[in-house]
Amino acid sequence: MYEEIVQMLDEAVVPKPKPVVILSGGLDSAIILYHLLLKTKEEVETYTIIFDKNDDTIEESREVAEYYNVKHKVVFSTDVPSLLRMYEEIIPSLERPNFDLWVYPLAKRIKGDGRETVYAGDGLDEHFGGYWYRNTGYLEDWAECLTYQVPARQTIYKVLGLEYESPILHLDFRKTLKYYDEGQQKTYLREAYRGILPNFILNRNKKRGGIDYWKLWNEGLKPTFPNSEPKTANDVKTLLHVWVSKKWVKNIEKLFKENTSNYL
Numbered sequence: 001m002y003e004e005i006v007q008m009l010d011e012a013v014v015p016k017p018k019p020v021v022i023l024s025g026g027l028d029s030a031i032i033l034y035h036l037l038l039k040t041k042e043e044v045e046t047y048t049i050i051f052d053k054n055d056d057t058i059e060e061s062r063e064v065a066e067y068y069n070v071k072h073k074v075v076f077s078t079d080v081p082s083l084l085r086m087y088e089e090i091i092p093s094l095e096r097p098n099f100d101l102w103v104y105p106l107a108k109r110i111k112g113d114g115r116e117t118v119y120a121g122d123g124l125d126e127h128f129g130g131y132w133y134r135n136t137g138y139l140e141d142w143a144e145c146l147t148y149q150v151p152a153r154q155t156i157y158k159v160l161g162l163e164y165e166s167p168i169l170h171l172d173f174r175k176t177l178k179y180y181d182e183g184q185q186k187t188y189l190r191e192a193y194r195g196i197l198p199n200f201i202l203n204r205n206k207k208r209g210g211i212d213y214w215k216l217w218n219e220g221l222k223p224t225f226p227n228s229e230p231k232t233a234n235d236v237k238t239l240l241h242v243w244v245s246k247k248w249v250k251n252i253e254k255l256f257k258e259n260t261s262n263y264l
Helices: 002-012 027-039 057-067 080-093 103-112 124-128 138-159 173-179 187-192 213-224 233-263
Strands: 019-022 045-050 071-076 117-119 163-165
Touching (some): 002 027, 002 173, 002 187, 019 027, 027 117, 027 124, 045 057, 080 103, 080 138, 124 173
Parallel strands (some): 019 117, 117 163
């Protein structure tokens, strides 16, 4: 049965021009990189974005890149005011407010380096059960991925003229559902790649990196919400969404005034 998993994923990855793979140092991105290297004759580059200089992802992603002997670049986005200014750049292009915009500074760097196609491992958690850090269900995970995360990323890459490849999202869930791990450890997926990927990837208990929302609050959002006192990181996430929504609505109002002024 494990052979079926590997075959499905291999068939899903289609080589495109000037490819890059977004690496986290974990299993999902390593799988994409492995299959892409098997199929393309072009040079593959890998990128990792870091919001905290102490993030373990720096070394973990480099270890994967070195193992596969690919050129690897780390993009540091640790300055909160600069990050929020970059968010303001992309907000007007969104079809609706979305605070999951971390990929934008990374995509700008990739575009600036002259690459064309960005591969991501989106969908592996949903298909094979990998959300160990949150208490959600199968359908809820898919709903968030397909209606919230993916549309924003598609917009970001499209605005920058990059092609976004998330091959795993196109897998037939009727075939993958039997490999869904209720324990959220992607057990079937890990075993399928035993002997294919190095053990340091398969056995790694990946920590969840990303944005430090308390830093985001203290160094960026706090002056905007002087009467707010967030108690948890999720509270800060909510305030970030409010901040994005206000910026988005303000842009819509601006466009409305510009378009209607021609008829007044």
